[in-house]
Amino acid sequence: MQPTIVSDCEELYRSVRPGEYVIVEERTIISASAFNDRERKPSVDRKWEGRKIEETRKSSSDGIVKIVADDVRKTSSVGIFDEKGKRTSEHAVDVVHRPIVNDPDQADNPAHCQIECHPAIEKDGSFKRLKEAMAALATRHGWVVAPEAPVSYHEATK
Amino acid sequence: MTIAVQLNTAQSSRSWTGSPTASQSGATAGIDRANSLEPEYRKLSNLIASSEDRPSEGAVESAVRFLPIIFDQSKRLCAWSPPHMTVSESGEVVFEWWRGFKKITLYFGEAAPEFLKVWGTDIETEMDSGELKEGWCLTSLLLWRDS
DSSP: OOOOOOOTTOEEEEEEOTTSEEEETTEEEEOGGGGOOTTSOOEEEEOBTTBOGGGGOSSTTOEEEEEEHHHHHTTOOOOOBOTTSOBOSOOSEEEEEOOBOSOTTSOOBTTEEEEEEOGGGOOTTHHHHHHHHHHHHHHHHOEEEOOSSOOOHHHHTO | OOOSSOOOGGGOOSOTTOOOOTTSOHHHHHHHHHHHHHHHHHHHHHHHHOSSSOOOHHHHHHHHHHHHHHHHHHHHHSOOOOOEEEEOTTSOEEEEEEETTEEEEEEESSSSOEEEEESSSOTTTSEEEEEOOTTTOOHHHHHHHHO
16 A cells, blocks of 8 residues: 555544543643654554544543644744755654555554654654644644543542 | 642742741651652552553652652642653653643653653744753742743
């Protein structure tokens, strides 16, 4: 399967586990840890024909949040330039379609995308900032699919 | 708006420089701190016991050392608010506090603790980060959050 460009208006979905959010007075705040990723490229799913949004989550206790591709790209205003000093069309922070097909270690997921930092801005601490930005964006939209048994902040702190 | 961490500066009876009031002995303050931090130590234990995303030993040691420091400084400036506690993909213990549109995140790992100040979504212009310096002095972070 050939990857396709993720357009700016596309919604992207991320599964959020218990402990990766807090609920205060019915408002859900997403933790930066909801975007943890060992490869520093958090996975999100785009809408895909024949695939339900609910398939993004791994457990019914997870919720699903959304971010918009254009908002992700705007989290960095750093320009990427070629060797001639001309600004390229690449984004410092981008959403890239990385479909998973026929992988022996993973179930097929043609909707799979990753949030990636351009190597030009990759440095210590930039991924932590990226997670903060994604969490803030997700918090703005709230749940797309709420967890089946949301855990309030006070219960989670016992 | 009430958020995950609510601060009430009116609760503090301590001076700006942090010296304890004459009416509270060091022993009482220690007991107060131990009692107040018991839930946080329990949360750390839960993180360690978790089968996924377990924090490193160094991260836990760093977080345990830090907790009473932030507790004392918070009490001096305003009031103690327990952090939301998680683990990063690198095994760091993570503390988060929110107040309106502002957020403080602290990372405890094998190296020196790090802080992040967040007030928006632009990773260059609406965030600040660095090592916690000056003996982990958090006064400036707490004041910024409450300003």
